[in-house]
Amino acid sequence: MINTSGELLSRYYFRHPIFIVGTGRSGTSVLHRALGEHPRIYSISGESPFVSQIGEFMCRYENSEIKDYYIKSLQFPKKYLYDSFRRLCLESAIGSKYGLIIILKSLMLRRISIVRNRYWCAKTFPTFESYQGLITLFPTAKFIYIFRNGLDVVQSRSRFAGFRKSEFSSHCSVWAQSINKYDYLTNVPSAIHIRHEELLVTPAQVLKRVYAFVGLEENPKPLDFLANTIVHPLDKPTEKGVKVKEIFLKRQPAFMTWTSEQRELFKKICGDAMASLGYEIPF
Numbered sequence: 355m356i357n358t359s360g361e362l363l364s365r366y367y368f369r370h371p372i373f374i375v376g377t378g379r380s381g382t383s384v385l386h387r388a389l390g391e392h393p394r395i396y397s398i399s400g401e402s403p404f405v406s407q408i409g410e411f412m413c414r415y416e417n418s419e420i421k422d423y424y425i426k427s428l429q430f431p432k433k434y435l436y437d438s439f440r441r442l443c444l445e446s447a448i449g450s451k452y453g454l455i456i457i458l459k460s461l462m463l464r465r466i467s468i469v470r471n472r473y474w475c476a477k478t479f480p481t482f483e484s485y486q487g488l489i490t491l492f493p494t495a496k497f498i499y500i501f502r503n504g505l506d507v508v509q510s511r512s513r514f515a516g517f518r519k520s521e522f523s524s525h526c527s528v529w530a531q532s533i534n535k536y537d538y539l540t541n542v543p544s545a546i547h548i549r550h551e552e553l554l555v556t557p558a559q560v561l562k563r564v565y566a567f568v569g570l571e572e573n574p575k576p577l578d579f580l581a582n583t584i585v586h587p588l589d590k591p592t593e594k595g596v597k598v599k600e601i602f603l604k605r606q607p608a609f610m611t612w613t614s615e616q617r618e619l620f621k622k623i624c625g626d627a628m629a630s631l632g633y634e635i636p637f
Contacts, residue, residue, distance in 0.1 A: 368444060368452070372475040372496045372568060373405070373488070375539060377532035378517075379510040380502040381550040384585040386477050389564070391575035395473045402447035402476040405488070408439055409480055412487030440491050447476045473568065482538045489544055496568050499539040502550035503633050504529045504624045509608035522616050526623035533627040554602045557581055609637060 372395065376382040390397025415421065425432055444452060473496075480488060480497075488495055504526070511517040511525040539545040546567045553560050557580040565572050584593040584601070609617060617637050628635055 369492060370473045370494050371492050372473050372498060374477045374498050375536055376500040377529060379507050381500045381553055382477050385500050385553060386475060387585060388576040388579045389475050391579045392573045394570060395475050397475040398447045402478045404446040405443045405476060405478040406480040406484040408443050409484035409487035412439060412490050413483045416490055436491060481535060495544060497539055497545035499536055499545055499547040500550055501631060504628050505608040508620060523619050523623060526620050530624045530627040555599055
C-alpha cells in the first residue's frame with residue numbers, strides 16, 4: 355500500500371529526469387538549486403552518484419554478448435526489470451517508497467504540485483558508458499553539463515576547506531580529467547552545455563536556452579535565484595540578496611596569487627583542456 359502511494363505520487367515525473375553534470379566548484383550546485391525553483395522541477399538535494407553506477411551497469415548489460423540468455427532466465431518481464439532500475443535511480447536520490455516521505459513533506463510545505471511537476475533533477479557524474487545506460491532507462495532524460503574556466507576551478511579548489519590540502523598539481527589534474535571525461539556531453543542530442551561565467555553574467559539568456567532544451571515554459575523564480583544568490587556548497591552558508599553579476603565581475607583574476615611554478619604546472623596539465631573549451635591562458 356505504501357509503495358503504491360509513493361508510485362502514484364511520483365508518476366508524473368518518474369520517467370523524466372534532468373541530470374546536472376560537472377566537476378566540483380564549477381557551478382553545478384547553484385544551477386541545480388536554481389532549476390529547483392521552477393514549479394515543474396523537483397530538485398533533489400545533494401549529489402546522486404549511485405545513479406551513474408546504475409547507468410553503467412545497464413550499459414554493460416545492454417551490450418553483453420549473453421544478454422538474450424539473461425532475458426530468458428528472468429522470472430519476470432523485461433519491462434519489470436527496467437522499471438525496477440528506474441525506481442532504484444529515483445530512490446537512491448530521493449528515498450525509499452518512490453521518495454514518499456520527501457514528496458509528502460514537500461506537499462505539506464507547498465514546494466511542489468504533483469499534477470504539474472514533470473521532472474526530477476539530480477546531480478550525478480556519468481561516464482559515456484553511464485550515459486548510454488541512463489538513456490536506455492530514461493529515453494526522455496536531459497543532461498545539462500556546466501563547465502568553468504580551469505583557472506577559476508583550480509583557484510577555488512585550492513581555497514576550499516575540503517580540497518586545499520591537496521597538491522596544486524592534483525587540483526589541475528582533477529579539472530583537466532573532468533573536461534576529458536564529460537567531453538561527450540558536448541556532442542550528444544540529449545545534452546546541453548553551458549559556461550559558468552555565462553550563467554552568472556547573462557542568466558536570463560542561459561535559462562531561456564535550458565527551458566527550450568528541456569521543454570519548459572519560462573519562470574521568474576530560477577532567474578531571481580541566480581541573480582541574487584551565491585551558493586557555497588559544503589563550506590559556507592548560502593548568501594542571499596546579493597548582486598551576483600557585480601560581485602563576479604569585480605573579482606581579480608584567479609591566478610594573481612600563483613607562483614611561477616604553479617603557472618607552469620597549470621599550463622602543462624590544463625593547457626589542452628583549456629584550448630578545447632576556448633579558454634585562453636593569460637600568462
